[in-house]
Every structure is written in structure tokens, then in C-alpha cells.
Ligand code: HEM
């Protein structure tokens with residue numbers, strides 16, 4: 201943590217020379233070797249490392265693709281086909297990148313639900329959480345523009361439908377929506393000009409994400425990691441140094457993740473995509489059934505659940521915007537849902553709602569599907585705006601362990617170390 | 633008379649002037665970087681096209697491209713025109729422009745309906761141009777993306793689209809030829 205004294209000892213005169221000029225080895229030692237991590241972290245805490253891996257993997261494979269890809273309306277589709285057939289190992293690197301985007305979202309969704317379950321957004325981690333939501337937004341923008349690049353039918357019509365969302369602003373101030381859409385397109389319809397700028401931004405945004413990740417990790421290292429009990433670190437025995445303990449656990453998690461990743465890359469490379477994207481973009485024919493990539497489906501379902509154009513767009517963006525306010529919407533005094541007997545049920549109901557919205561987003565927008573999409577959209581918002589504030593106030597949390605050490609080793613091992621009455625928000629809230 | 637007591641003093645004026653110039657200068661430099669993304673001169677050039685309608689038989693429709701957009705041109709049947717005329721304006725959901733059918737075609741050429749073939753919801757191309765297509769509940773066009781139904785005048789009747797299909801600027805240059813744009 202920020203206020204602790206560095207234990208870095210340069211081992212050679214050369215290291216000492218560097219340390220006096222640019223103490224980067226010290227920074228790494230303090231942040232990733234000696235950094236105290238709670239001793240009770242479970243495998244859900246390995247997804248931060250997995251996500252960092254995903255970002256680097258997307259950048260490396262993307263750089264390679266950009267060496268062979270041609271961002272023009274006339275050549276884009278064929279250049280991706282050439283990458284798949286002619287470029288040496290192009291098929292593999294392209295699969296890494298396309299499957300990698302999906303895996304990135306698998307990891308980020310697990311990471312977000314982990315944070316929601318263990319209350320990792322609560323004080324003092326609000327900024328950390330908000331930076332995370334910003335990363336999520338930037339990831340969505342990056343993936344959306346990346347999916348445009350192969351210039352297949354889904355690319356083209358996905359871009360058309362999503363950019364047209366902004367035309368709903370015509371309902372607020374006439375003309376403004378159309379002006380924005382024309383500006384985004386660089387023409388009066390989606391065209392090669394649109395593709396070209398999307399490529400430029402698709403190249404840029406991952407580096408913006410990198411910057412946000414650095415801030416995210418910085419904020420994490422100021423507040424310290426949360427853990428399954430939601431308790432703060434109180435004694436030395438509550439934590440272990442990051443290396444080798446957390447590092448090794450992260451490695452095990454990463455390898456398990458990579459097995460799934462490789463399975464998709466080598467055996468099901470197109471399973472997560474859509475067959476229509478192997479048909480070149482045609483501005484005269486809309487595919488019968490437009491669906492976005494799977495990771496956008498819950499939000500797409502929310503968009504279509506609302507019967508008004510502007511309303512649907514507001515609800516869709518609102519579904520993400522509401523995440524920014526979670527730290528203040530949750531009124532509970534304990535962090536971890538483990539100790540929240542009532543909220544726990546609502547948490548799983550929320551998970552089910554998100555999965556159901558994902559399923560419904562892939563179905564046609566009529567009849568019974570619209571009905572259920574409305575039900576789950578209602579719960580999605582109710583969870584944040586009604587359940588979180590109210591349950592936090594009326595619920596009596598279960599008895600918390602007195603410390604992380606006690607939680608791991610049992611009550612008799614709780615080493616006091618001069619701590620009488622525990623201070624802080626998480627201390628014995630069931631007695632208040 | 634110490635300078636510090638003046639309000640505002642000369643230094644404040646200098647700082648405020650410098651800041652104001654920097655703000656105006658910065659803002660005016662920003663505009664080119666925003667405006668470069670708008671349609672360029674090539675896309676702006678008002679391309680107009682002429683279309684020969686003679687081969688289009690009654691009940692048929694053709695699709696032509698104009699400024700990168702598909703245009704629907706339909707030679708409507710008597711029944712289709714009658715259906716469009718009989719609809720009361722109060723039944724039309726487009727409140728911005730509740731157009732009567734007569735306002736959407738040229739007088740004396742009521743059978744010719746010319747439309748921008750882009751759904752006003754989120755920009756898909758509605759079905760209804762070819763004979764095998766489903767034409768929706770009102771016999772005009774049906775957008776499969778989110779289920780918008782257009783009637784035989786291209787007006788929105790049901791579904792999420794907020795507006796009628798647009799009518800592009802066009803005129804008859806001869807009895808069977810139109811100029812669009
Ligand atoms: C946050 C990181 C990134 C994400 C989530 C991402 C996502 C995507 C997605 C979803 C596609 C479409 C894949 C397909 O279906 O074919 C794509 C394509 C592409 N990306 Fe990325 N990308 C990232 C980073 C990068 C970077 C840093 C570069 C360039 C240095 C890059 C270059 C490309 C190129 C050239 C394509 C087109 C080739 C193809 O479609 O296979 N990407 N990206």
C-alpha cells in the first residue's frame with residue numbers, strides 16, 4: 201500500500217546506480233513482489249491478471265493483423281480472407297484476435313460480477329470501480345469498431361444499426377441526431393470512409409485502455425485488494441506477499457483460462473461469431489436477422505424491450521451508466537454478499553436476469569420474447585435503483601469473522617496484536 | 633497609489649486577455665479536427681440520377697442507388713393507391729409529418745411512389761421490393777430488423793420506426809423518366 205516503507209534492496213552496484221536515478225525496479229518490487237495480498241483470495245481474484253494478459257494479447261495479435269489488413273471498402277473483406285488463407289499463420293493469429301475479443305469479455309464479465317458479489321466497489325474503492333466501468337465502456341467501443349473491420353454483412357449492418365442509435369436525438373432537438381450520424385459516417389450512409397476511421401480508432405483505443413488500466417491498478421494499490429470476507433487487512437497475518445503466493449495462483453488461473461481459449465481458437469474458431477459475416481458487405485440487402493456479438497446481447501435486448509426509439513437508446517446507455525453509481529446505491533454496511541442473507545438472493549436473481557437478457561437479445565423482437573425482455577429489463581434497473589438501496593437498509597448481516605486470519609484458521613487463531621474493539625465500517629454491524 | 637489596490641489591476645487584465653485568446657484560439661483550432669470527419673467534397677457533390685420508368689409494370693418495384701442509399705420506386709396498383717387514400721390521417725403514428733398520400737406523390741402520377749429505402753428506425757433496408765417478399769400488415773414494406781410495418785404510401789403504421797419513409801427530391805423530366813436529386 202502507498203504508505204508502507206519499501207523493502208527493496210538493490211543487489212548489485214549497477215542496480216544501486218539505477219535505483220538512484222530511475223527506481224523502476226523498486227516500483228515493480230513494491231507493487232508486484234512484496235505487495236501484501238489478502239491470504240484468503242479465491243480464484244475469482246485471478247481474473248485481473250487474466251484481463252491484463254488479454255489486453256496485451258489483443259495488442260500483439262492486432263499489430264500483426266494491421267500489417268496485412270487493408271482498411272478500405274473495396275479491399276477490407278478480401279484482405280481478411282487473405283490473412284486467413286495466404287498469410288503465414290495468418291489463420292491462427294486472426295483466430296487469436298477474434299476469439300481473444302470474446303475471451304476478453306468472458307473475463308471482464310466474471311471480474312465485474314466478482315466485484316458486485318464481494319462489494320469491491322464500496323469505500324475506499326469507488327474510484328477504482330469507476331475506472332473499471334470506463335475500461336468496460338472503452339472495451340465495448342473497441343470491440344464494436346473491430347467487428348466492423350472484416351466488412352462482412354454483420355459488420356456493415358451492425359455499424360448501421362448502432363450508429364443510427366444517435367439519430368434518436370432528433371426526437372430531442374430536430375436535426376441534431378442526423379448531423380451526428382452523418383459526422384460519424386463521413387457520408388450519407390455507412391461507407392468505406394466509415395470503415396477507414398473505425399480502423400484508426402480501433403488501433404488507438406486499446407492504448408487508451410492501457411492508460412486506464414494503469415490508473416486502475418494504481419488505485420487498487422492505494423486501497424489494497426478486497427477479499428471474500430470484505431474485511432480490511434488488520435494484521436500482518438492477514439496478508440501474504442504477492443510473489444510467490446498470488447502470482448502462482450494467478451498463473452494457475454491463467455493456464456486454465458488459456459485451455460478454454462485455445463479450445464475455441466483451434467476447434468471452434470467461428471462458433472462465437474456469425475456466419476453472415478463471411479458474406480461481403482452489401483448496402484442493398486439487410487440480413488434477415490441482425491444480431492450483435494454475444495457480449496452485447498443483454499444491452500441489445502434492453503434496447504429492443506422499450507417500445508420507443510429514444511427510450512430504448514436511453515435505457516441501453518442507462519444500463520451501463522447506472523454502474524457508475526453503484527458505490528452510492530448500495531447502502532449496506534458490509535461489503536461481502538457472503539454475509540448478506542437477503543441480498544444474496546437478489547444477487548443471483550440479477551445474474552439470472554443478465555443471462556436471460558442475453559438469451560432474449562438473440563431472439564426475434566416479437567411476441568413472448570418482448571414480454572420477457574421487458575420483465576428482465578425492469579429487474580435489471582430495479583436491482584440497482586430499488587433493491588440495492590432498500591435491502592442494504594433493512595437487512596441484518598450475519599456475524600462477521602473478526603479478521604481474515606480468523607476466517608481462514610478459526611477463532612482461536614485470531615491474533616489480537618493490540619486490537620481491542622475493531623474500528624471501521626465493517627466491524628460487527630449486526631450489533632448496531 | 634499602490635498598484636495592488638487596483639481592481640482589476642494591470643496583471644489581471646493581462647492574464648485574462650491571454651486566457652481569453654488561448655481559449656478562443658484553442659476552440660477555433662479544434663473545429664477543423666472535428667469538421668474533417670464530416671462528408672468530404674466528393675460525398676457532398678449532389679449527384680443526381682435519371683431513372684427510366686417505362687420497363688416497370690404495374691405492381692412492380694425497382695431499387696436504384698442514389699448517394700449511396702437505396703431508393704424504392706414502386707408502380708402502385710389501383711388497390712394499393714385506394715388503400716393508401718382511404719387511411720384517415722388520425723391513424724398515422726408519425727406526428728411530425730402525418731402526410732396524406734397525395735402529398736407523397738406527384739399529381740397526375742399517383743401510381744409512382746419514390747422513397748428512400750431506409751427504415752427510419754435504425755437504418756435497415758425494409759423488405760417488400762420483390763414479389764416474394766413479405767410486405768407487412770399494411771401491404772407496403774416490412775423491416776425485419778425490429779418489426780416496422782409501412783403502408784402502400786411508405787408511411788409508418790406499426791413498430792418502432794418514428795417516421796415515414798423519406799421521399800427524396802425528384803421531378804418528372806418526361807412522361808416516363810424522373811430525375812432524382
Ligand atoms: C482492447 C483490445 C482489442 C479488442 C477487444 C479488439 C477486438 C476486435 C474484434 C472483435 C475484431 C473483429 C474480429 C473478427 O470477427 O474478424 C477485431 C479485428 C481487428 N483488429 Fe482488433 N481488438 C483489439 C485490439 C487491436 C489492436 C491494438 C489492433 C492494432 C494494432 C487491432 C487490429 C485489428 C485488425 C487489423 C482487425 C481486422 C482483422 C480481422 O477482422 O481479423 N486490434 N478486433
Ligand code: FES
Nearest residue numbers: 751753754775778
Ligand atoms: S431498423 Fe427497421 S425496424 Fe429497426
